[in-house]
Amino acid sequence: MKLDSTTSAVVTGGASGLGAATCAELAARGVHVFALDLEQSIEGKAADNITYIATDVTDEQQVRQAVRQAAEAAPLRLAVTCAGICPSARIVGRKGTHDVGLFATTLNVNLVGTFSVMAAAADVMSTQEPINEDGARGLVVTTASVAAFEGQVGQAAYAASKGGVHALSITAARDLAGLGIRVNSIAPGIVETPMMAGITEEFREELQARVVFPKRMAKPTEFADLVVALAENDYLNGETIRLDGALRMPPR
Numbered sequence: 718m719k720l721d722s723t724t725s726a727v728v729t730g731g732a733s734g735l736g737a738a739t740c741a742e743l744a745a746r747g748v749h750v751f752a753l754d755l756e757q758s759i760e761g762k763a764a765d766n767i768t769y770i771a772t773d774v775t776d777e778q779q780v781r782q783a784v785r786q787a788a789e790a791a792p793l794r795l796a797v798t799c800a801g802i803c804p805s806a807r808i809v810g811r812k813g814t815h816d817v818g819l820f821a822t823t824l825n826v827n828l829v830g831t832f833s834v835m836a837a838a839a840d841v842m843s844t845q846e847p848i849n850e851d852g853a854r855g856l857v858v859t860t861a862s863v864a865a866f867e868g869q870v871g872q873a874a875y876a877a878s879k880g881g882v883h884a885l886s887i888t889a890a891r892d893l894a895g896l897g898i899r900v901n902s903i904a905p906g907i908v909e910t911p912m913m914a915g916i917t918e919e920f921r922e923e924l925q926a927r928v929v930f931p932k933r934m935a936k937p938t939e940f941a942d943l944v945v946a947l948a949e950n951d952y953l954n955g956e957t958i959r960l961d962g963a964l965r966m967p968p969r
Contacts, residue, residue: 718855718951730800774800774831775833827879835889856948865879865883902956903960
């Protein structure tokens, strides 16, 4: 699949971190990019080839409206779901049991939000003309996490949500195959995003020491590069690809 001015893409969580890097890379290739994020996150944002749309991924109507808007600019060929939250709480800790509402909210944003965007994008993609002799119509790239495989202490909600995203990949790929839509997921390890900006230098060095090679955090641009690689290789489907420098997280 070619990423150029003949296509449009939606990217959730597009105002910062992984989403922002993905938007910038796609826009540089001429793609009509629609960055979906919360209203307070996109305030004052502006960039060539990027349209920012205030969207809460837990609101199905907002998601569907944003996806339809993207498809009006050019055929929608790519949807990338980067929006997510990462709370920390033990199932039973000093302050009592894990708040069930927090657990549900995490799954609602990270997993249900991902599914909502996937479903809305696939619905639009399914009505478009195929782009090659295989009948390909588009690609959905979701964001899992290494926590889907090695969730640490305090990550019950986050790990469960990202495990769901991972499990969704092959299922969705099979579900949408008849429509010519591929589905892949990326499972990042530790990435240099705003979420990591507040950690101490000591903790940063400790995290980086756990990475096998290269011994550093991933760059958001490396996530964006992998999105492009997934788009351009039409035979990659139903996969969750770890982007982690061979990191395997310990219990804590």
